[in-house]
Amino acid sequence: MKRKDLLVYINGEFYPESNAKISVLDRAFVYGDGVFEGIIVVEGNIFELDQHIDRLYRSAKMIRVNIPLTKQQMKEAIIEVVRRNELKNGYIRPLISRGEGPLGLERMAELKGPTIVIIPQIREMMYRDRGLTAKIVTIRRIPPECLDPRIKSCNYLSNVLAKIEQKDAGVEVGIMLDTHGYVAEACAENIFIVRDGMIYTPYPIHVLDGITRRAVMRLATEAGIRVIEANMTKYDLYTADEVFITGTLAGVAAITKVDNWTIGTGSIGPITKKLMQATKEAMKKEGVKVFD
């Protein structure tokens, strides 16, 4: 089946995906020198768009890139990408790089200014009605002393290697520990455990401060479930009543096996189930509705 040639935004212009190109001298290509976002559109609703834009601008500030658009202009550009592509259900990837210029880390003054790209994709949420298998991988999450994990930067190599290690092991989720040995997050999702009716998740220090993570914490609190940020070890994962991950594409997904340990009863637990449903509903409502 031929894929639809969606329109991609590059520096204010729209190009069909097959002809949407940036320079080989772009810093995001040459050095991974950029930041990005991943945003979901569910039934024409851009979920938590403002939160994604805020995180994008925080990431850019931390790598000292001034995005030459106001947040409002960025918001309008993203909405325009969704509208022009009639993207009722899909995924949007805004990406800001430091820009194009001569090779050489030091030659930043010669760059032409940031490259702004907004890529749409037709993708459905990965909702699943069964638990996933997981493994704690050997790759550790890059610590804040090296590159703050809250910066959603174009340097995803350690996540990619963690993903490869997980796939080689024949499981569906790779869980990274931080450099102290505490549970951090999955390759592209945050992680939670449930014990005695309460939910625990790592502090947003050695992990990306996920938009879905925040939404789930809020939805749980609204449902009267206590949410606690805490350091956790392997022990907490293996002995949890329930384990689940959260992310823009994963939504809320249950994990029922970690390494050789079966989690809880081995099937999706009641709190995970409740939050899967609540998040699914929220994704259709909370954010910006593009179509009438």
Ligand code: PMP
């Ligand atoms: N951690 C990492 C490393 C990620 O790449 C993602 C995906 N953006 C997440 C967590 C989940 O964050 P969000 O809920 O904002 O998609």
